[in-house]
Amino acid sequence: MNSVFLFFMKIKINGEEKQIAEGLSLIGLLESLQIRPGRVVVERNREIVPRDSFDATALAEGDSLEIVHFVGGG
């Protein structure tokens, strides 16, 4: 049973540590979090990931992601 955890990796999302499946793509992560890719902007290790690269971006152990969107503001 414990062996399942070998296939997980630790990343940081919006400042929080999370365990995600190894080899998960960015688009896969957004889907698992129920986040619509068309409404967010993602920064990976301080670099912006263009939306058309969400598919091709494989996440790696230790990655730090910022997932942001527009909210009400003045």
Add this chain to the structure above:
Amino acid sequence: MEDVFELAGNKYRSRLIVGTGKYKDFAETKRAIEVSGAEIVTVAVRRVNITDPNKENLLDYLDPKKYTILPNTAGCYTADDAVRTCRLAREAGVGNLVKLEVIGDDRTLFPDVPATLDAAKILVKEGFVVLPYITDDPIAAKKLEEIGCAAVMPLAAPIGSGLGIRNPYNIRIILEYAKVPVIVDAGVGTASDAAMAMELGCAGVLMNTAIASAKDPILMAEAMRLGVEAGRKAYLAGRIPKKLYATASSPLDGMLS
């Protein structure tokens, strides 16, 4: 006569720019903006709540095809943070207009002018259309214009204070110096404040709290639309000079003897 507000090559009928913060819900936000007649709306950039990703998004209520979206850098205390926020905002695909604010102090929310200048330089170089929030400082306004900002946005009073235009004389000097549009941003409390900004000759007024935190935001949105329109028309019409003594409105001839 058609009076058009030109900003960064775009033409607008409304000179009222409104924020989207502090409303009860997105439906109220949408309604208030519709009633205000605003065509440019500000938004903030924030982290998505990943444990409870709200299915509804502000942009579901504000069609970017209908409105010019003006992302802000509210809450940024350094030039680096502001630049980073602008880059993220541009990636959202709603254009390259940004409301640059680099805050200097959390009690007054007054801008850090040197940091604002630093950030503006970088952003202009990167092709952003930069609308900086500044104190009512004619020299800061001049420097930001020289850097290449598309407008300057002096505050009327502290953000959310509702104090109205505290120093109309400085706004007048900024107006005299500026070749770019001057937009009063922050501190407006009620419709007469908005009218005053327009009567001074400002190109527009930006506000959020005055509408969103009014007892009846929808009615206040309408009042602000009318205030801005009234003030603009009064400015164009050319007011009479102020005089100390009376001038009779009725003819002096033909009086009964």
